[in-house]
Amino acid sequence: MKQELPHIRPLSERAILIEFEENIKEDILKIVLYHKNRIENFYIKEKVEVTNTYNSLLIIYIYNIEDVYSEIFALKALISEANITNKLHNKLFNIPVCYDPEFGLDLVLISKSKNLSVEEIISIHTTPVYTVYFIGFLPGFPYLGGLDERLYISRKNEPRLEVKKGAVGIGEKQTGIYPISSPGGWQIIGNSPVDLFDKKVVPPCQIMPGDKVKFYAVSKAKYLEILEQKKRGKFQLKTFFYGS
Amino acid sequence: MEAEIEVIQAGLLSTIQDNGRYGFMKFGVPISGVMDTYAATMCNLILGNSPSAAILEITQMGPKLKFSKPSVIAICGGYLEPKLNGVNIENCKPYDINSEDIVSFGRRKKGCRAYLSILGGFQTSEILGSKSWYKGLTQNSKLEKGIKLFYNSNSTKFGNINAALKFSSEYIHSNEVEVYPGPEYHLLNTQEKQNIMNTEYEISEKNNRMAFQLKETMCNSLKPIITGPVMPGTVQLTSGGRLLVLMKDCQTTGGYPRILQLNEYGMNTIAQKVAREKIRFKMLDYRLP
Numbered sequence: 074m075k076q077e078l079p080h081i082r083p084l085s086e087r088a089i090l091i092e093f094e095e096n097i098k099e100d101i102l103k104i105v106l107y108h109k110n111r112i113e114n115f116y117i118k119e120k121v122e123v124t125n126t127y128n129s130l131l132i133i134y135i136y137n138i139e140d141v142y143s144e145i146f147a148l149k150a151l152i153s154e155a156n157i158t159n160k161l162h163n164k165l166f167n168i169p170v171c172y173d174p175e176f177g178l179d180l181v182l183i184s185k186s187k188n189l190s191v192e193e194i195i196s197i198h199t200t201p202v203y204t205v206y207f208i209g210f211l212p213g214f215p216y217l218g219g220l221d222e223r224l225y226i227s228r229k230n231e232p233r234l235e236v237k238k239g240a241v242g243i244g245e246k247q248t249g250i251y252p253i254s255s256p257g258g259w260q261i262i263g264n265s266p267v268d269l270f271d272k273k274v275v276p277p278c279q280i281m282p283g284d285k286v287k288f289y290a291v292s293k294a295k296y297l298e299i300l301e302q303k304k305r306g307k308f309q310l311k312t313f314f315y316g317s
Numbered sequence: 318m319e320a321e322i323e324v325i326q327a328g329l330l331s332t333i334q335d336n337g338r339y340g341f342m343k344f345g346v347p348i349s350g351v352m353d354t355y356a357a358t359m360c361n362l363i364l365g366n367s368p369s370a371a372i373l374e375i376t377q378m379g380p381k382l383k384f385s386k387p388s389v390i391a392i393c394g395g396y397l398e399p400k401l402n403g404v405n406i407e408n409c410k411p412y413d414i415n416s417e418d419i420v421s422f423g424r425r426k427k428g429c430r431a432y433l434s435i436l437g438g439f440q441t442s443e444i445l446g447s448k449s450w451y452k453g454l455t456q457n458s459k460l461e462k463g464i465k466l467f468y469n470s471n472s473t474k475f476g477n478i479n480a481a482l483k484f485s486s487e488y489i490h491s492n493e494v495e496v497y498p499g500p501e502y503h504l505l506n507t508q509e510k511q512n513i514m515n516t517e518y519e520i521s522e523k524n525n526r527m528a529f530q531l532k533e534t535m536c537n538s539l540k541p542i543i544t545g546p547v548m549p550g551t552v553q554l555t556s557g558g559r560l561l562v563l564m565k566d567c568q569t570t571g572g573y574p575r576i577l578q579l580n581e582y583g584m585n586t587i588a589q590k591v592a593r594e595k596i597r598f599k600m601l602d603y604r605l606p
Contacts, residue, residue: 082500085550085578090500097543124343124546126570131546133348135339137581208345209544209570212454216544253453270344272444272454278344 079108081148083141084131089148091130097218097246099204101128106283107157115151125282126207127216165202165285165315168250168265170241171296172198176264183226183243183260195290197221198262202315203248203286213252213270213278217286220248232258239264241288252278263290266299267310285315319440320386320470324460328380328422331460332526333439336369337565338447347566348549349449352526352588353430354581356394359484360432363391363411365477370438371448373466375431377591379422380460386470388414389436393484395428395589409484428489428589440467451566488586492517493599495583499552501574504539513576514598518560522592526566529587531596534558539574547571550579562587 077094084090091108093101105125112132113123120135138144172195174180180191189197203217210216220243228244233256236242240251242259251257252269265288270278280286291299302308334357337350351357351374358368379397392399393409400421406412408431414420420433441448444455452458502510512535519532537558546569547553553561553573562579563571564587577598579587587596 083497084500084546084548085497086580088548090546092500092545095543120339122340122342124569126545127543129545131548133339133342133548135336207570208343210345210568212341212344212346214345275445276344277341277346277445282343 078149078153081145081152083138083145086137086141087134089132089138089141089144091132091148091152093128095128097127097206099218102204102206102218102283104157105130108152108155109282111151111155112148124207126209163281163284163315164279165287165313166280167311167313168267168286168288169291169295169299170199170263170265170288171291171293172263173293173296175293176237176240177262179260180262183224183262186226187223189223194224194262197224198248199288199290201287203288205280205282205284205286207282208278208280211251211253211255212272213280215249215269215280215286217248218246220246222246224248226260228258229260232256233261236261237264239266241265264296266291266296266303267308268303279310279312318386318470320384320388320468322435322466322468323383323385324380324462324464324466325383325419326381326421327460327462328375329378330376331380332374332450332458333371333441333466334374334449334565335371335447338445338449338451341445342569345569346445346454347451347527347569349447349451349526350565351432352565353394353432353585355488355585356430356484356589357432357434359409359482360391360393360434361438363393363409363479363482364389364434364436365479366434366436366438370434371441373433373439373460375422375433377425377429379431381419381421382466384414384416384418384420386416388468388470389478390414390420391434393432393434395431395489396426397431398423398426399431399433409482411478411480425591427486429591430588435468436471437469440469488582489589491586492594492596494586494596495580495601496552496577496598497580497601499575499577500545501539501542501554502576504574505576506538509535509538513560514600517595517597520587520590520592520594520596524590524592526564528564528567529562529590531560531562533560535560539576541572542574544570544572545575547575550581550584551575552577552579564588 203219236257241263244259334351337348521530523530
C-alpha cells in the first residue's frame with residue numbers, strides 16, 4: 074500500500090497529533106489503524122492513550138511530555154519504517170433496527186425530499202456493510218461510513234433536545250446509532266434495541282474502529298421481544314469474523 | 318474507619334473529581350477530572366494525599382456538609398468564604414474535623430472553583446478507572462441534598478500534613494490565558510490571527526465543565542474540517558464565528574476548526590473565571606530543540 078508520511082505535531086504539552094491525508098476513505102482508515110496499533114505497542118509500558126478519527130491519530134500522555142521533539146522524532150521513525158501489507162481482520166456486527174414510524178421520526182421527511190418510499194429507504198439502509206471509522210461524540214457512538222449516496226442528507230438546522238437511546242440516524246454521508254439519550258442533529262430513521270455501551274464492563278464498547286456493521290430490519294413486535302430477551306440476559310449480538 | 322459526609326445543602330455545582338478517566342477516550346468517553354489541576358493538586362498535597370486523590374470540586378456557591386467522624390480537610394483554589402461550624406476558615410490550611418462538624422461556604426470572593434480535600438481522599442465509587450463524576454456514567458452527576466460521600470476517618474497523627482506548602486494564587490487574578498497554535502491556526506489569515514490575539518474576550522453565560530463560550534465573534538473564513546480529535550483546552554472556531562474553549566468534560570471529537578490549544582496553566586486560569594470576566598490569549602511556542 075502506498076504510504077505518504079503524515080503530519081506530526083504537538084497538540085498540547087501532553088498530546089501529539091498525527092494527520093494523514095484529509096479524506097474519508099477506507100484505505101486511509103486502514104493506514105491510520107495500522108499505525109495506531111503499532112504506536113499502542115510501542116508505548117505499551119507508558120501512560121498514553123491513542124485515539125483515531127477518519128484521518129488522525131491523537132496520542133494523549135497522562136503526564137507532560139518531557140521532550141516533545143525527541144518524541145516526535147521517535148514517532149516519525151516508527152511510522153516511516155512501517156510496511157503496511159497485512160490485511161485487517163475484524164468483526165462484523167449484525168444489528169437489528171426497527172424502522173417503525175414511532176421510531177423513524179424523519180422517514181417521511183427523507184421520503185419526500187429524496188423521492189423514495191419508506192420501504193426503499195429501509196432496503197437501501199440495510200443493504201451495505203458499513204465500516205466503523207471511530208467511536209466519538211458520545212460514549213459508544215460509532216461513526217459508520219459506506220452509506221448509499223441516495224440517503225445522503227444534511228443534519229437538522231436545529232438539533233433535537235433529546236434523541237432517544239438506540240436511535241439510528243443519518244448525518245451527511247454517515248450513519249450511526251445513539252448509544253445513550255442525548256441532544257442530536259442527525260435525521261432519525263429507526264431505533265435499535267441493542268446496547269452498544271456498557272459502563273460496567275471493560276472494554277465498555279464491543280465495536281471497534283475497523284469493524285463492520287450490517288443492519289437488519291425488525292418489526293415492532295420483534296423489537297419488543299429483543300428488549301425482553303435483553304432483560305433476561307438472553308440476547309446476544311450476532312458477530313462474525315470479517316477479513317478485508 | 319468508614320465515615321460519611323452528609324450533604325445538607327447542595328450549593329450550585331459540586332462534583333467529585335480526580336485526575337480523569339484515561340484509556341476510554343477511544344470509546345467516546347470524556348476525560349473529565351478537575352478543572353483547575355494546580356489548585357486540586359495543592360489541596361491534596363497539603364494533607365499528604367496522593368496528588369490525584371478524589372476531591373470535591375466546588376463551583377461558585379458552596380454546599381453545606383456534615384461530617385460523621387473525625388478527619389482532616391483542606392480547601393484550596395478559589396476563595397468562596399469557607400466556614401467550619403459557622404466560623405470563617407482560611408484556604409490552603411489543614412483543619413481538624415470532629416464528629417458532627419459542619420463545613421459551609423459564604424460568598425464568592427476570589428476565583429470560581431474551590432477544592433475540598435479530605436485525608437486519604439474521598440472513597441466514592443469508581444467507574445471505568447476513575448472516580449470523576451460524569452452524567453450517564455456515574456451514579457451522581459452533581460452534589461444533591463441527602464447524598465452521602467464516603468471517606469475513611471483518620472486522625473491527624475496518621476497523616477503526613479504539609480501545612481507549609483505555599484499556594485501561588487497569581488493565576489487566579491490573571492486575565493492572560495496561555496495558548497499554543499491549534500492544528501488549523503495556520504489556515505487563518507494574518508488579520509484574523511491579529512484579531513484573535515488583540516481581542517479582550519468576555520466569558521459568556523454559557524460556561525460549564527464541557528466548554529466556555531466566549532462572547533466576541535469574528536469573521537470566520539475557515540471551512541469545517543472532517544471530524545477530528547479534540548481534547549480539553551482545544552479552542553474551536555464555530556461556523557458562527559464564536560470561540561469555544563473545550564473543558565474537561567468535552568466530547569472526544571469535533572468538526573469545527575481547532576485554532577488554539579490552552580496549556581495546563583491556561584486551563585487553570587480560565588477555570589477560575591465566571592461569566593462577564595475578561596481574558597486575553599497569550600501565544601506560546603513549543604520549545605525548540
